[in-house]
Amino acid sequence: xxxxxxxxxxxxxxxxxxxxxxxxxxxxxxxxxxxxxxxxxxxxxxxxxxxxxxxxxxxxxxxxxxxxxxxxxxxxxxxxxxxxxxxxxxxxxxxxxxxxxxxxxxxxxxxxxxxxxxxxxxxxxxxxxxxxxxxxxxxxxxxxxxxxxxxxxxxxxxxxxxxxxxxxxxxxxxxxxxxxxxxxxxxxxxxxxxxxxxxxxxxxxxxxxxxxxxxxxxxxxxxxxxxxxxxxxxx
Numbered sequence: 001x002x003x004x005x006x007x008x009x010x011x012x013x014x015x016x017x018x019x020x021x022x023x024x025x026x027x028x029x030x031x032x033x034x035x036x037x038x039x040x041x042x043x044x045x046x047x048x049x050x051x052x053x054x055x056x057x058x059x060x061x062x063x064x065x066x067x068x069x070x071x072x073x074x075x076x077x078x079x080x081x082x083x084x085x086x087x088x089x090x091x092x093x094x095x096x097x098x099x100x101x102x103x104x105x106x107x108x109x110x111x112x113x114x115x116x117x118x119x120x121x122x123x124x125x126x127x128x129x130x131x132x133x134x135x136x137x138x139x140x141x142x143x144x145x146x147x148x149x150x151x152x153x154x155x156x157x158x159x160x161x162x163x164x165x166x167x168x169x170x171x172x173x174x175x176x177x178x179x180x181x182x183x184x185x186x187x188x189x190x191x192x193x194x195x196x197x198x199x200x201x202x203x204x205x206x207x208x209x210x211x212x213x214x215x216x217x218x219x220x221x222x223x224x225x226x227x228x229x230x231x232x233x234x235x
Contacts, residue, residue: 006101013096016131016143023048023134025103027126030119032105045126052129055137059144060084064152067228082155083148089121092147098123150212153224164223171230172202180226182219185209200226 007024011017018024031044060083064076071079082088093099099114102123113119132140153164165180172180186197198218199209207229210221 010096010098010101014127014131014143015146016135016139018130018134020134023130024127027052027130028101028123029103030105030108030113030123032108032113033103036105045123048126048129048133049122050129051132052125052127055128055132055140056084056125056144059141060148060152062141063145063148063228067152067224068156079152079155083151086117086121088151089124090117092151093120093124095147096124098127149224150221153221157220164220164227168200168223168226171227176202178203180207180223182222184215198222202226 007021010028011024026043027045027048029042029044031046034042034044057080060080061076064071064079068076068079099120102114102119104113104119108119128140128144131143157163165182169179172178180200180202183199183201184196185199187194189195193213195211195213196215196218197209197211198215198221200207200219200222208222208225210218210223210225212218212221
């Protein structure tokens with residue numbers, strides 16, 4: 001795969017087009033690659049990783065603050081800690097196939113660096129830092145929230161048994177005297193690995209969509225996004 005083609009594929013994967021592609025290249029450059037270059041003039045991703053780590057913490061914290069208005073500090077901290085750690089980040093990074101786009105030194109390549117949790121997790125933080133530098137805070141927010149909505153929802157359910165469909169129903173009944181409806185938008189993939197897209201509606205007005213390997217997971221994600229939308233808009 002040519003380098004330019006790889007960069008375009010990754011931009012398609014994250015649904016973000018860089019104005020300054022050199023920031024994306026830097027985010028994908030491990031120090032082992034930089035150290036092998038003559039003159040040592042090629043920047044590695046450690047500075048962007050530092051920035052992306054701060055961006056990630058802020059965006060995830062803000063998102064959960066809006067999403068779980070009744071949660072106490074300790075609850076929010078525990079959910080964030082489960083999502084924003086090396087293992088959690090590596091899972092999200094692999095969903096983007098990020099390891100395949102890294103620029104690694106020969107030794108790191110031979111030792112399987114493309115599949116190391118630490119390397120792909122750090123590269124994901126660097127990627128978020130690069131998006132922040134290229135497109136600003138809101139662009140970084142859009143990408144981060146899209147990538148981490150499902151991990152946050154799953155962490156919240158594991159930690160506290162939060163049922164987002166029940167939560168949304170309580171909100172909609174209290175505010176509007178109505179219950180939300182869930183509509184199957186799309187079902188695709190092979191029989192052994194189906195993928196569902198579900199939209200939640202209130203009085204025929206779409207509030208959010210969710211995806212998952214089961215209808216139940218898709219409905220939970222749709223409900224979570226609807227709760228976030230209602231919290232943002234104050235509707």
